[in-house]
Amino acid sequence: MTEIAAIFRNEQGKSLFTPSQLILLLRHLGKALALPLAGIVIFLMLWQGVANSIITSLGQFPGPVQVWEQSKSLVAEHQRERQKEVAFYQRQEDRNAKKLAKDPNADVKIRPYTGKATFFDQILTSLYTVSFGFLVASIIAIPLGIACGLSEKVYQSINPIIQTFKPVSPLAWLPLVTMLVSALYVSDDPMFEKSFLTSAFTVTLCCLWPTVINTTVGVTSIDRDLINVSRVLQLPSLVHVRTIVIPSAIPMIFTGLRLSLATGWMVLIAAEMLAQNPGLGKFIWDEFQNGSSESLGRIMVAVLAIGLIGFSLDRLMLAVQRRITWDKQAILR
Amino acid sequence: MKNSYLEISHVGIEFPTDDKPFRALQAVDISIDKGEFISLIGHSGCGKSTVLNIVAGLYEATEGGVILEGKEVDKPGPDRAVVFQNHALLPWLTVYQNVELAVKRVFKKTKSKAEMHDWIEHNLSLVHMDHALHKLPGEISGGMKQRVGIARCLAMQPKVLLMDEPFGALDALTRAHLQDSLMEIQTNLGNTVIMITHDVDEAVLLSDRIVMMTNGPAATVGEILEVKLARPRDRLALAEDAEFIHYRQQVLRFLYEKQKNPAAEKEAKTEAELPTKATLDSDTTAKSEAA
Ligand SMILES: Nc1ncnc2c1ncn2[C@@H]1O[C@H](COP(=O)(O)OP(=O)(O)O)[C@@H](O)[C@H]1O
Numbered sequence: 001m002t003e004i005a006a007i008f009r010n011e012q013g014k015s016l017f018t019p020s021q022l023i024l025l026l027r028h029l030g031k032a033l034a035l036p037l038a039g040i041v042i043f044l045m046l047w048q049g050v051a052n053s054i055i056t057s058l059g060q061f062p063g064p065v066q067v068w069e070q071s072k073s074l075v076a077e078h079q080r081e082r083q084k085e086v087a088f089y090q091r092q093e094d095r096n097a098k099k100l101a102k103d104p105n106a107d108v109k110i111r112p113y114t115g116k117a118t119f120f121d122q123i124l125t126s127l128y129t130v131s132f133g134f135l136v137a138s139i140i141a142i143p144l145g146i147a148c149g150l151s152e153k154v155y156q157s158i159n160p161i162i163q164t165f166k167p168v169s170p171l172a173w174l175p176l177v178t179m180l181v182s183a184l185y186v187s188d189d190p191m192f193e194k195s196f197l198t199s200a201f202t203v204t205l206c207c208l209w210p211t212v213i214n215t216t217v218g219v220t221s222i223d224r225d226l227i228n229v230s231r232v233l234q235l236p237s238l239v240h241v242r243t244i245v246i247p248s249a250i251p252m253i254f255t256g257l258r259l260s261l262a263t264g265w266m267v268l269i270a271a272e273m274l275a276q277n278p279g280l281g282k283f284i285w286d287e288f289q290n291g292s293s294e295s296l297g298r299i300m301v302a303v304l305a306i307g308l309i310g311f312s313l314d315r316l317m318l319a320v321q322r323r324i325t326w327d328k329q330a331i332l333r
Numbered sequence: 334m335k336n337s338y339l340e341i342s343h344v345g346i347e348f349p350t351d352d353k354p355f356r357a358l359q360a361v362d363i364s365i366d367k368g369e370f371i372s373l374i375g376h377s378g379c380g381k382s383t384v385l386n387i388v389a390g391l392y393e394a395t396e397g398g399v400i401l402e403g404k405e406v407d408k409p410g411p412d413r414a415v416v417f418q419n420h421a422l423l424p425w426l427t428v429y430q431n432v433e434l435a436v437k438r439v440f441k442k443t444k445s446k447a448e449m450h451d452w453i454e455h456n457l458s459l460v461h462m463d464h465a466l467h468k469l470p471g472e473i474s475g476g477m478k479q480r481v482g483i484a485r486c487l488a489m490q491p492k493v494l495l496m497d498e499p500f501g502a503l504d505a506l507t508r509a510h511l512q513d514s515l516m517e518i519q520t521n522l523g524n525t526v527i528m529i530t531h532d533v534d535e536a537v538l539l540s541d542r543i544v545m546m547t548n549g550p551a552a553t554v555g556e557i558l559e560v561k562l563a564r565p566r567d568r569l570a571l572a573e574d575a576e577f578i579h580y581r582q583q584v585l586r587f588l589y590e591k592q593k594n595p596a597a598e599k600e601a602k603t604e605a606e607l608p609t610k611a612t613l614d615s616d617t618t619a620k621s622e623a624a
């Protein structure tokens with residue numbers, strides 16, 4: 001590490017790195033990347049080998065090569081669809097312009113383009129749905145966790161409920177949520193699709209618990225001395241929560257939020273399959289039903305996308321935590 | 334009953350434990366005048382912090398009670414500021430903000446924003462921390478943190494300043510410096526102070542009276558020593574002063590003759606065992622040298 005620091009501290013030299021330093025830097029980079037790269041290469045080789053020897057009713061199990069082909073074709077489909085959309089709006093504009101030229105008072109219609117949702121549209125839908133469900137859960141769970149941590153009575157009365165609902169699978173909630181949304185969300189001009197609400201609320205139900213539990217633990221383990229400072233100063237409850245409780249509990253709150261988001265992302269895929277929310281879950285389900293020779297490859301692309309997005313979401317939360325936390329030295333993983 | 338400023342009257346406390354309740358304090362009586370500087374001294378674990386916490390209102394006495402200016406203490410409040418043993422600064426607030434939190438609570442109605450700002454800086458300069466106003470507690474040394482903790486309490490202008498081994502974590506030089514500052518502040522402001530200490534010299538130098546506590550359980554006030562040294566006191570002059578040495582002797586005699594420390598006895602025993610170990614070691618060296 002000191003060697004790297006020395007490289008960057010060299011400010012007088014005309015070129016930033018001398019050749020020997022460059023070699024040193026490359027060697028460090030190489031060391032950092034070598035093992036992960038080796039892991040990936042070995043994994044890909046094993047995967048290709050195993051895939052070659054598995055024949056399913058939908059053809060051969062997809063190996064890395066087929067998956068790469070399918071991901072290219074999904075990108076191409078997306079681009080084609082975007083071009084079609086642009087063309088559609090162009091035609092519509094021309095038509096309307098002609099109409100208006102003939103008769104300035106003509107009643108022109110502007111219709112939205114209703115093309116097929118591409119893989120990338122579906123990713124966006126999934127991200128939007130999970131964010132919505134996660135946000136609703138966090139807005140409920142953080143205050144609830146703080147209340148549980150501050151008051152033994154609240155904790156005693158809520159804990160059994162938390163412990164009972166925590167292990168419930170999202171698949172058990174889904175029918176209930178579906179029926180509730182159908183019964184309660186009646187509107188002629190709905191802002192949200194029902195399938196969206198069903199998926200999002202199922203995510204919410206599964207996202208609540210890790211945040212509630214971790215926030216409670218964070219709040220109950222505040223340093224006694226700090227609580228005594230607050231008592232001596234007779235801080236009003238709200239100030240106490242804002243200046244002492246929340247900053248103390250921030251690391252645990254974030255641990256909870258990250259667990260919740262990871263759970264939510266997993267739950268979302270299952271919920272979308274069943275609720276037919278047009279996200280990644282539905283994509284997989286549709287490909288499965290479709291059953292063409294390309295389906296398995298496309299599903300595998302989706303699987304990888306789900307994994308990478310889940311990973312990125314966690315990194316994103318970590319970055320947010322880094323920004324918010326006061327303890328810049330804390331090692332966050 | 335006397336009518337003093339702060340009356341600790343027949344205080345006893347029991348802590349609930351798994352089998353039978355643990356009696357930490359029994360019939361503690363201390364009456365303190367306004368502006369008096371009192372030290373509590375006693376062996377570790379005897380119950381000094383517990384007395385302080387009861388005066389602060391952080392613990393509730395099982396029997397007896399504490400009366401400050403004719404009013405019974407029933408909850409903690411900013412009129413009884415506490416300097417905690419481990420500084421107890423909020424780690425996410427800067428030095429300045431930590432003091433500000435207290436100042437805002439106490440002077441919100443009586444001081445303007447600018448006055449509060451000056452007051453915060455004034456108190457931090459009293460403890461020589463004006464150079465690190467915008468540092469976080471994690472970025473300063475343990476001794477500095479303790480100084481900020483003291484500044485926070487001084488800034489509250491409490492009726493009683495309660496200090497739990499405030500200088501225990503400081504190096505000797507800083508400690509002497511802070512003791513002098515504290516004496517000076519006390520002369521100027523006339524704070525009523527109860528300070529817990531382990532340091533006999535510190536107790537004699539700073540106090541008007543030294544309250545010596547017996548060993549627990551069921552600890553109580555053993556003796557009270559009145560220190561009639563003239564103020565202002567000068568540590569250099571006093572070091573050889575016969576009266577000072579006499580007071581010092583009396584405290585030491587109480588601590589090490591009348592209230593023998595069980596922990597110290599244990600230590601003495603381990604020390605007695607040490608030479609045996611040393612001989613063993615030299616034996617092995619001799620052997621390895623021979624080989
Ligand atoms: N909250 C508590 N619960 C149970 N026992 C306590 C509590 N606080 C202090 N004690 C006990 O009371 C005794 C006195 O403690 P303390 O006042 O901290 O001693 P010290 O004189 O070292 O400050 C100790 O034996 C300690 O274990």
Ligand SMILES: [Mg+2]
Pocket residue numbers: 381382383418497
């Ligand atoms: Mg103590």
